[in-house]
Amino acid sequence: MAIREILTFPDPVLRKTAKEVTAFDDALKKLSQDMGETMYHAPGVGLAANQIGVLLQIVVVDISTSEEEKKFISLVNPVISEGEGCVTDEEGCLSVIDYTSTVERFRKIKVTARDLDGNPLEFEAEDRFARIIQHEVDHLHGKLFIDRISPLKRSLYKKKLKKILQSAS
Numbered sequence: 001m002a003i004r005e006i007l008t009f010p011d012p013v014l015r016k017t018a019k020e021v022t023a024f025d026d027a028l029k030k031l032s033q034d035m036g037e038t039m040y041h042a043p044g045v046g047l048a049a050n051q052i053g054v055l056l057q058i059v060v061v062d063i064s065t066s067e068e069e070k071k072f073i074s075l076v077n078p079v080i081s082e083g084e085g086c087v088t089d090e091e092g093c094l095s096v097i098d099y100t101s102t103v104e105r106f107r108k109i110k111v112t113a114r115d116l117d118g119n120p121l122e123f124e125a126e127d128r129f130a131r132i133i134q135h136e137v138d139h140l141h142g143k144l145f146i147d148r149i150s151p152l153k154r155s156l157y158k159k160k161l162k163k164i165l166q167s168a169s
Contacts, residue, residue: 001033003041004052006094009144009161014095018050018057018140021076024118028058032074032116035060040070044094046132048139051095059136061129075113075121078137082110087127091135091145098164099157101149105134 007013021028031054039047045062049055060072083106092100109130113121125133135145146154 001030001037004034004038006038006042006047006051007053008095008097009146011095013050013053013055014139014144015142016050016055017142018048018055021056021058021114024076024114024116028056028076029116031056032058032060035074036070036072039072039094042094046136047094048136050139050142057140059133059140061132061136063129074116075111075133075136076116076118078111078113078133078140080106080109080134080137081112083134084108087131089131091131093135093145095139096144096146096157097161099146099160101146101153101157103135103145103148105131109134 031049035047035049035052038052039060039062047060049058057077059075059078061075063073064071085107086104087107088102088104090100091103107130108124108126110124111122111133115121138145146157
């Protein structure tokens with residue numbers, strides 16, 4: 001297992017669409033483990049493969065029930081087939097430096113995916129779990145949470161980021 005570098009906005013890889021996974025092999029399992037380790041090291045509650053520069057449709061999502069426990073689920077080729085009830089809540093992202101904003105998402109979703117062995121998964125997710133899955137699936141389509149905020153807020157964030165990057169160099 002290895003901790004991978006997390007790409008940050010405006011890295012162009014974050015805007016690319018990930019490809020469907022077709023090989024359910026040891027390399028996929030290793031990628032999943034690396035992603036889980038990277039997510040917890042960051043620390044975060046979800047991570048999409050393209051955030052570490054791998055353009056494959058796989059996300060990991062924290063499902064721990066306590067602070068001490070570190071348990072995650074890997075969703076391969078995830079699709080959100082239904083959504084109901086909208087909720088607005090605060091979001092941040094490991095790829096969006098130093099910024100959070102309110103984002104509207106479905107409160108409840110239906111998800112289809114594959115596990116690491118290629119077996120089909122189908123389940124419903126609600127509240128925080130649903131929000132994290134929606135956020136990570138957006139990444140697989142080249143979309144960031146800042147794409148879901150107002151143009152004014154996005155513009156202010158880009159100005160803030162420019163200052164952060166200038167002061168770092």
